[in-house]
Amino acid sequence: MHITHSIASGMGGMRTAGDLVARMQMSRGMKIKEAKEYVASKLKVSVSDLADPVVMNEVREDLDIGRVNALPRVAKGIDAKFRIAELLGIEINCVNQFKDRIK
């Protein structure tokens, strides 16, 4: 059922920009249209590109914010989230806590 919804109407998670749009809903309470427009402006892509896995794979690679096929020496996990917080101009709870732990 998860797979059906994902194919039928989901944004695609980190295959695309789904995780980034989700972060705007969660951190700023944005509705879907506003959240997509915000992320598209930060990524300098069109709104329709946000759910395109080919375009977004390249954008994510350029910005080094984590890709599904994680190659050596690129951002993964928490380090990708450091970059996402900066890129979107938002606070990410676990990133802030990580910073506190290494002070």
Add this chain to the structure above:
Amino acid sequence: MQKIYTRMGDGSVVELSESEVRQDLEEGTKDAAERAKIPPLSEDDLQRLLELYKCPDKSVGVEKGKEVILSYDSGTTKFNRVNVSVSKLQSLQIYERMLGADTMEMGHMDYSYKPAKNIMWIEQPVFEQALLVTIPPLFYGAMPNLGLYTQPDGPCLNPMELLPQGKISEARATQEEMIEHAVRDMVYVGSLMYESGADGINFDTTAAAGDADFLATLRAVEILKKKYPQMCIEMGMSGEFILGMHGELTYDGVKLAGLYPHKQVELAEKAGVTIFGPAVNTNTNESCAWNTARAVTFTKACVENSNIPIHANVGMGVGGVPVTETPPVDSVSRVSKAMVEIGRLDGL
């Protein structure tokens, strides 16, 4: 005339004529509109739904550009439920890397706040590890589940035993006591997981035990939001109607019993909820067309009355999805498309 291949609310196949599907759509939206005193779907919406059911394709999807965010309830427990031998961390990586999940959720197998509180010391380190190696936003979730606070499993008298005895005031008093216990547990777990780095806390299947369950969750949200103003809180409901098991409980002066989704969301917003998830129960005696039209009607009114993102519940047995352990792709994908494009949702 060619028959339309569709299903009943229990998933069984049924072949209906176009006029029968049309009639079911009209009756489904009428049922929701009359119950909740909301507008029925427009002629244009009904025509789009009819075209959706007439389409012979097995799977359908939204138009490119109309994709929405997916959030999950009981996320990691779904793997254990189907006997896939992976850890919580591994199942989150599968959601992230293989299922295209926009958000993820970790939860305890006994998916309620009361049992989860006892194992926080086990849950927190796993959750913290997951946050280090995954990228999408990660929720911790569980159900308020007030039923667990009654004897013999919990400390309170069981209102379901008191009510048949005519002990109305005692039944109300014990539910008020259950609220206090549940609020304490939800705030405890929510606080610990947020301090472990959670992106959000999910209160799933809210109001399953009626108005007391709903009130407990609203109060817990209020406390957590005051304590952690940046916390994202998702509230997913259990059904379209708040059962009046107590009958006299209010929040912000509004009586909770009998509220439908478009009114539930107003109170959720006031309490501090970030994302609201309306749930509409599937009727197994009616067709998928009837159920989808009904669910979309409730949900659309909720979206129109909300200032926060709406992620409707579209799992097994809710939102027009048939009540079966193996929901068919044809039914689920039609619900998915109808909910997003006609219901104007922000997520599922």
